[in-house]
Amino acid sequence: IAVDTSGNAYVTGRTSSTDFPTMYAFQVALGGGFYDAFVTKLNAAGSALVYSTYLGGSGDDRGFGIAVDGAGNAYLTGRAGPTDFPTLNPLPGTSCNGDAFVTKLNAAGSALVYSTCLGGGGENPNGAGIAVDAVGNAYVTGATSSADFPTASFQAVLGGGMDAFVAKISDVSLPPAAPTGLTATQASPSQVDLAWSHDGSDETGFELERDTDQSGIFDVVGTVGADVLAFQDTSVQVNRSYTYQVKALGAAGDSAFSPSATVTVRAGKLLVLPVRLTFSGVAVGNSDTKTVTLQNVGQGTLTGSVASALSGSFTLLAGGGTFSLAPGATLSVTVQFSPTTRGTARSGLTVTSDDPARPATRVQVTGIVR
The missing domain is CATH 2.60.40.10 (Immunoglobulins)
Known part of the structure; x- marks a missing residue:
């Protein structure tokens, strides 16, 4: 038996009665054999059937476990007889011949959502219990002596005699949950x-x-x-x-x-100051450094890079390579001038960014030694 959030009761079991009470049934008559499983939903007061149906084929079919989801769909497990047990979208490679079954019945009790047998070559007496999670996965337990019972994890080999089994079955008939x-x-x-x-x-x-x-x-x-x-x-x-x-x-x-x-x-806005670096008054054999400041004065993050074309007496000490500047952030780019001869040396840096108004800025670097 299972109970939904409104207090309705869902019952499964077995019956050999040809006049078992049915209402809005998926299966209105006994399927044959000695027993069929049944599924009955009673209202919260216990005073009336909401639906009631047989579930079985021409063999001996029994319901042993039932669960209900938030939408009122009933999930059943038990033991199925011969191959004509009602199935819909069964698991690949399965047949019904004394195997456990797992069946989902719609909220009205009038149709299968899916129904499959679960077993192998040995004896699979029943599915004894079933539960369902919030997204419609069914969790089934029971017993089997089959050496080829379908497995996916944990213990893939029969331990001997009769083993318990636990199976999780995804409901592919349901749309996935929303992200x-x-x-x-x-x-x-x-x-x-x-x-x-x-x-x-x-x-x-x-x-x-x-x-x-x-x-x-x-x-x-x-x-x-x-x-x-x-x-x-x-x-x-x-x-x-x-x-x-x-x-x-x-x-x-x-x-x-x-x-x-x-x-x-938002667009980032790149401010590059200064765009000219001039070194003067540096004697041969000495060094001096100057800094270019990059600042994002826009409202969006800026990404870009500082590419150096410096050579000879010029060295990029800091700030080269790629950068990412949040609004208001700054980056210091430091250049060193170390002349070895008299004369004028010229070189430069190129600052590129995703500022649509300033995709590239050339910084001119000059060193003068007299």
Whole structure:
């Protein structure tokens, strides 16, 4: 017996009665043999049937365990007789001949959602108990003497005699759960990084949708495969707000959309000062240093790089390579001049960034020794 959150009772067992009370039944008559399993739902007062049905074929079929999910679907296990036990979308390679069975009945009691036998070549007396989780996975236990009982983990070999078994069966007839925790973060003026969480392994992929003008109308912006929980949108523009949502794709349909996430893309603005470095008054054999300051005076993060074309008497001491500057952040680029001869030396640095107004800045470096 199982009870749902409204107090309705779900009962399974066995019957040989040809006039067992049925209502809105998936199977209205005894299937044959000596026993059929039955499934009956009683209202919370115990005063009326909500539904009641036989479940069986021409052999001896018995129900031993029942569970119910949040939507009112009933999950059953027991022992199935010959090969005509009612099945729908059974597990590959299974047949019913004295095996355990696992059946999901819809909330109305009028149709199978899925039904499969579970066993191997030995004796599989029954599925003795069943439970169901929040996403529709069924957990079944019972006993088997089969040396080829289907296994996926832990103990793959029969220990001897009769062993207990535990099996988890995913409900591929249900759409996957909706993703959660969607975040949208600006990575650059041309890229938004999306990330989310998903509780389940039954998705075939994820679909990302985007509202580009806050109208409530979403268009597909991309898809990713199963188990991929991130996406980069590289088609954004500065000074625009984007709202995203994501759903999981599944063989039995798609999930609901996640809660949305909104980001406003801002441009970084790079200030480079000074754009000319002039060394003078440095004697041969001595050294001097000067600094160029990079500052992000915009509202978005800036990324870029400092490339050195310095040679001869010039050395880049600090600040070379790639950089990422948050709004208001600065970077110091230090150049050293160490002349070895008299005369004038010229070289330079190139600062590139994703500032759309200043993608590249040339810093001229001059050293004068008289």
